[in-house]
Amino acid sequence: MINLSGVGKTYDDGTVAVHELDLEIGRGELVVLVGPSGCGKSTTLKMINRLIEPTTGRIEIDGVDVTRQDPVQLRRGIGYVIQQVGLFPHQKVVRNVMTVPLLYGESKPTARKRALELMELVGLDPATYADRYPHQLSGGQRQRVGVARALAANPPVLLMDEPFGAVDPVVRTRLQDEFLRLQRDLGKTVVLVTHDIDEAVRMGDRVAIFAVGGRLAQYGTPAQLLAHPADDFVADFVGSTKGLRRLTVTQIDPSHLEPLDGVATGDLAGAIDVDATLEEALAALLREDKNVIGVKQGATFLGVLTPNGIHRALRESLKTR
């Protein structure tokens, strides 16, 4: 879908922001670019929609070189969400979201209808929020308006630069979850920039870790990066809590379950679905202050998971990936 080959950017003052970058992003994939400050993540993102022109290399979307496309045309197919959202302060929320459909020649009633649908989609009740001004919203709500506006032209590609950066950690986690749910329905191809490795691991189908100097240190699934960091830099960056992070990306394996026989009902912390992650299983055990949790697939009870089982599953996932 999106293909970067040998892409480099050297700014006029000689700063090498991105160096010989090869990156392939599949259709419908959510790829996160992560790394320390100044390592070229935003520059990479802006080269995809031609806000910045590369010095070397080639960027293709669906096999078409972006530099051969009219930038305005190109950006119609690419939604862009930035941290400070950039809403028009003197326009009501609904009007802010209508901007893009109006730009593309939709009639006012059609644009308004679409804007209200999009507000609903991103979890902002139109009846409450449509006629507010941006300053009458919380940071998280403003961010949702930004996402709604980026989706307004129904672009196949979405570029997001620190989209959840400006909100507190609790709201941030909620927005991340909401966006993941939305993404499951919409199936956009998303490239998301963050400096937060936890966000990268939570959100990314694949994660590209950048090192200073615009060098790609490693590209892989969160599980691969956590289990097999390519070098010391990546190992350091994913950090000492990588065992914990693995909980969030490792799914329950039915072969680690034990039979229910012999477990006293009082010891059981309810049941979770087999599609859950080890983190969800552990969280449920801690929440209920129990040491056994049931695992089911639909209505079928598969067995139980204990802290030992979780530990074993973690150890094995480290070996196999």
Ligand SMILES: Nc1ncnc2c1ncn2[C@@H]1O[C@H](COP(=O)(O)OP(=O)(O)OP(=O)(O)O)[C@@H](O)[C@H]1O
């Ligand atoms: N217009 C410019 N002229 C010169 N250097 C620039 C320009 N824009 C960015 N840079 C430099 O290019 C490098 C990469 O910048 P970029 O914004 O892509 O990094 P980033 O990884 O997105 O950083 P952050 O996480 O801090 O936003 C940095 O060293 C930055 O100072």
